[in-house]
Amino acid sequence: xxxxxxxxxxxxxxxxxxxxxxxxxxxxxxxxxxxxxxxxxxxxxxxxxxxxxxxxxxxxxxxxxxxxxxxxxxxxxxxxxxxxxxxxxxxxxxxxxxxxxxxxxxxxxxxxxxxxxxxxxxxxxxxxxxxxxxxxxxxxxxxxxxxxxxxxxxxxxxxxxxxxxxxxxxxxxxxxxxxxxxxxxxxxxxxxxxxxxxxxxxxxxxxxxxxxxxxxxxxxxxxxxxxxxxxxxxxxxxxxxxxxxxxxxxxxxxxxxxxxxxxxxxxxxxxxxxxxxxxxxxxxxxxxxxxxxxxxxxxxxxxxxxxxxxxxxxxxxxxxxxxxxxxxxxxxxxxxxxxxxxxxxxxxxxxxxxxxxxxxxxxxxxxxxxxxxxxxxxxxxxxxxxxxxxxx
Amino acid sequence: xxxxxxxxxxxxxxxxxxxxxxxxxxxxxxxxxxxxxxxxxxxxxxxxxxxxxxxxxxxxxxxxxxxxxxxxxxxxxxxxxxxxxxxxxxxxxxxxxxxxxxxxxxxxxxxxxxxxxxxxxxxxxxxxxxxxxxxxxxxxxxxxxxxxxxxxxxxxxxxxxxxxxxxxxxxxxxxxxxxxxxxxxxxxxxxxxxxxxxxxxxxxxxxxxxxxxxxxxxxxxxxxxxxxxxxxxxxxxxxxxxxxxxxxxxxxxxxxxxxxxxx
Numbered sequence: 001x002x003x004x005x006x007x008x009x010x011x012x013x014x015x016x017x018x019x020x021x022x023x024x025x026x027x028x029x030x031x032x033x034x035x036x037x038x039x040x041x042x043x044x045x046x047x048x049x050x051x052x053x054x055x056x057x058x059x060x061x062x063x064x065x066x067x068x069x070x071x072x073x074x075x076x077x078x079x080x081x082x083x084x085x086x087x088x089x090x091x092x093x094x095x096x097x098x099x100x101x102x103x104x105x106x107x108x109x110x111x112x113x114x115x116x117x118x119x120x121x122x123x124x125x126x127x128x129x130x131x132x133x134x135x136x137x138x139x140x141x142x143x144x145x146x147x148x149x150x151x152x153x154x155x156x157x158x159x160x161x162x163x164x165x166x167x168x169x170x171x172x173x174x175x176x177x178x179x180x181x182x183x184x185x186x187x188x189x190x191x192x193x194x195x196x197x198x199x200x201x202x203x204x205x206x207x208x209x210x211x212x213x214x215x216x217x218x219x220x221x222x223x224x225x226x227x228x229x230x231x232x233x234x235x236x237x238x239x240x241x242x243x244x245x246x247x248x249x250x251x252x253x254x255x256x257x258x259x260x261x262x263x264x265x266x267x268x269x270x271x272x273x274x275x276x277x278x279x280x281x282x283x284x285x286x287x288x289x290x291x292x293x294x295x296x297x298x299x300x301x302x303x304x305x306x307x308x309x310x311x312x313x314x315x316x317x318x319x320x321x322x323x324x325x326x327x328x329x330x331x332x333x334x335x336x337x338x339x340x341x342x343x344x345x346x347x348x349x350x351x352x353x354x355x356x357x358x359x360x361x362x363x364x365x366x367x368x369x370x371x372x373x374x375x376x377x378x379x380x381x382x383x384x385x386x387x388x389x390x391x392x
Numbered sequence: 393x394x395x396x397x398x399x400x401x402x403x404x405x406x407x408x409x410x411x412x413x414x415x416x417x418x419x420x421x422x423x424x425x426x427x428x429x430x431x432x433x434x435x436x437x438x439x440x441x442x443x444x445x446x447x448x449x450x451x452x453x454x455x456x457x458x459x460x461x462x463x464x465x466x467x468x469x470x471x472x473x474x475x476x477x478x479x480x481x482x483x484x485x486x487x488x489x490x491x492x493x494x495x496x497x498x499x500x501x502x503x504x505x506x507x508x509x510x511x512x513x514x515x516x517x518x519x520x521x522x523x524x525x526x527x528x529x530x531x532x533x534x535x536x537x538x539x540x541x542x543x544x545x546x547x548x549x550x551x552x553x554x555x556x557x558x559x560x561x562x563x564x565x566x567x568x569x570x571x572x573x574x575x576x577x578x579x580x581x582x583x584x585x586x587x588x589x590x591x592x593x594x595x596x597x598x599x600x601x602x603x604x605x606x607x608x609x610x611x612x613x614x615x616x617x618x619x620x621x622x623x624x625x626x627x628x629x630x631x632x633x634x635x636x637x638x639x640x641x642x643x644x645x646x647x648x649x650x651x652x653x654x655x
Contacts, residue, residue: 041495096598096647105507109484116488116565125565132569137479137508138531145645151598153540154646156529158479158508166526170541177547178393179540179596193491198503247471247524249516255504266522380504381513383525 004172004242005392007182007235008085010076011333013225013326014048015319018079023337026345027365031319033209033221040117041196045205048223048321049191050075058143064133065143067108068190073143076188076226086148089182089230095151099180101170102141102156103163103187105325105379108134110192140188144228152180158325160379161288162247163187164227165328165387169245171231186228187329195222195324202255210291210322211349212315213300213361217291223321227329238392240336243372244275250382257295257378261302264288264376267384268306271374275388279307282388283370284344286331288378289315290322299376300357310360312368318348328377332387335373339391342369394595395543396654398585399631400465400552403458405433405451405577406615406622411458415628424611426574433457436467436518446505448480449514451577452558456515459554459579467519470581471545472554474512475528475538477620478562478570480505485564511558532620533643534559540649542582543594552583559621572619578628585654590634592627593654597640600648604640627651 010018014032015025025032033046056071077083089098108131115129133139141156153174157163164187171183199205199222206219231242248270250263257264272279287299296315303310316334323330338344344366347353353361372390404412408425410433418424434442434453442450452474460467478484483506490498507513509527516525530537535557542555558577562570585591605626608616615622629636630653639651 096596100646109488112484112566113488113491116485117492119565123565125568130568133531135566135569136477136529136531138477138529138534142531142645152646153537154530154533154643155537155541157526158529159512159527160507160509170526173544173548174540177395177544179395179544193495194487194503194506197491197495197498198487198500198506201498201500201503247526249513249521249523249525251468251516251520251522253517254507254510254513255500263522379509380507381509381525381527382516383509383513383527 002176002233004231004233005235005238006240006336007230007232007238008082009229009239009333009336010080010082011227011330012050012076012079013320013323013330014050014223025319029348031209031348033321038191038196041193043196043200043205044207046209046221047191048221050224062147065139067111067134069104069106069108069140069188070143072190072224072226073188076228077147082228085230086184090149093181095149097152097181098150099152099171099174099183100141100145100150100154101167101183101185102144103167103325103328104140104156104158104189105160105163106189106192106195107137108139109194110190113193148184150184159383160381161324161327162377162379162383162385163325163328165377165385166247168231168242168387169247172242175233182232184228185231187326188226189323189325190224191222204292206291209349210318212289212291212317212347213296213353213357214350215352215354217293217296219292220290221321223323225320225323225326225330227326227333240339240392241390243390244271244388246270246386248384252382255380257298261298263382263384264299264302264378265305267386271386271388277372282311282372282374284311284338284373285313286335286375287313287315288376289317291317300354312344312362312366313360314345314347314362316345328385331375335375335389339370339373339389342367344368394593395547396585396591396593397543397546398583398589398591399580400583401459401463401581402628402631403455403579404628405454407574416632418609418612419629445514446480446483446510448511448558448560451575452511452556453515453518455577455579456554456556459581463581465552465581468521470552470554471523472515472521472525472556473528473538473542474556475534477529477531477534477559479508480510481560481562481566481570485566533645535621535623536641536643536649539594546582546584550584552581555580555582557621557624559619574615574618576619576622578624591654593652595650596647597650598647600640600642602642606636
């Protein structure tokens with residue numbers, strides 16, 4: 001396998017826009033969650049909403065992509081000099097050799113919801129809602145490729161909450177097999193009624209700020225985020241290396257994880273094997289940690305199976321909410337920050353941890369240099385993805 | 393860039409085309425009917441699961457099961473790539489209507505079936521796949537997107553991959569953005585091609601803005617123009633006779649593909 005580096009990255013979520021703001025939030029324990037104020041939604045919960053998404057206007061040729069998901073993506077591309085990094089990548093490689101792989105679960109559905117709220121008398125979309133580049137799961141990768149001028153393979157990965165972790169594996173395969181020389185990868189998910197009322201219908205939404213791994217946890221909070229990274233074999237500068245990945249299926253149930261975490265265990269072991277690392281060489285795990293009673297219990301058991309003595313671990317979802325299709329990129333960026341900064345974030349809001357997790361779940365941030373970190377993402381359909389990143 | 397692949401098996405599920413034999417008959421000059429695809433031909437789901445699962449699942453699983461069986465491969469074994477431009481349009485319609493009228497009454501089962509990887513997830517459950525089953529979209533480029541993804545997996549992992557291509561129809565206002573009138577699903581079990589084996593070669597071809605393929609019968613050409621997924625009929629024809637090529641499949645973004653038979 002080629003040595004793959006993360007040459008650039010950025011993230012925008014409720015906890016902050018851009019890496020500097022996020023570092024400060026992680027250090028200060030400043031959650032981005034707020035009481036639900038999403039329009040047309042009466043649910044009593046907290047959400048991770050990004051300020052100002054509504055005000056972004058996509059202009060010129062990009063107007064065909066106008067929707068909340070792509071507006072959020074545009075905001076994220078504006079941070080950390082990412083557009084300039086992409087332009088520099090285009091100097092190093094021909095545009096048709098740069099792949100664009102973006103994960104999403106919500107895509108443009110908030111616009112589709114609106115189009116259905118405003119049907120005309122004949123029950124059809126009003127002309128302003130006839131937007132073929134928006135009402136498709138593919139809107140995310142299509143927009144990013146168009147916005148950055150990338151002309152290699154373009155793909156949207158949509159496997160629920162593992163989507164934007166899998167983009168790294170996809171990029172690695174395209175580069176390994178010669179279909180691309182480098183890739184812009186990422187994930188974008190935006191708040192919408194589908195996920196707010198959908199998770200509510202499954203009785204998984206917490207009325208309080210979520211408390212991953214706490215005994216008193218009451219469910220998840222929905223959030224939105226957009227993040228991007230450049231994956232390249234020989235970059236000019238490196239923020240970290242992609243060492244391994246594992247992609248597995250539970251083959252169990254559409255909405256419930258395997259009771260023994262079989263798919264999660266297999267994903268972590270596959271990632272370790274590909275990275276050529278022993279479990280003891282992982283210095284930090286960023287957990288899926290949604291704060292639903294079942295996820296955190298099963299993930300704890302799975303970690304105990306893979307690691308006899310689990311390394312320091314946390315869920316960062318009490319900063320961001322569960323950003324679903326963007327959770328993979330969100331937590332990969334947090335994991336890469338822990339490598340570069342030597343700071344392991346706490347499992348915010350976890351005050352009284354589950355007894356089985358009490359010895360390894362971080363209740364406070366910790367200064368500690370680590371050489372390899374793991375990030376877990378598990379989704380509906382029993383889709384699991386584990387990534388392992390190493391120091392540059 | 394190119395990748396050499398072997399088509400180990402293929403499957404088909406569309407109105408009038410319930411399997412590959414039906415396609416052979418149409419290619420030989422037979423009539424193309426419009427009867428509903430045979431949803432009874434799925435053995436991997438229990439009757440209860442078959443009743444409860446969405447239409448995209450029934451449609452895609454029938455094709456996937458045929459491809460594995462034609463290749464003589466246990467469906468639990470290969471990693472799988474499901475590619476669809478629009479996912480489940482009937483569930484999107486239900487979700488958006490319910491959210492507009494009575495959001496508190498949203499069905500939890502319809503919600504978890506609304507994920508784009510529902511067909512992939514049910515396949516993993518039905519076939520018992522513990523490896524990777526991914527779900528992609530490339531909008532109307534989904535066929536090309538899926539072929540490139542499957543090719544890169546076979547080349548990188550050196551083992552067979554199941555590629556499932558499907559798209560259904562909009563029965564409501566989404567017709568304004570997706571005009572297909574016939575659902576379509578097909579599947580290919582793709583494997584590593586040794587040098588002396590009959591194979592296909594996929595080449596990236598830039599600047600291709602329109603498909604260019606050898607002729608099919610008029611009724612089949614109508615299907616390829618109707619539903620972007622049905623452009624795969626050309627690749628099914630190539631899998632059947634080893635000659636129907638070269639195929640040029642265009643993409644609106646990214647490279648198109650030139651597919652040539654190779655011996």
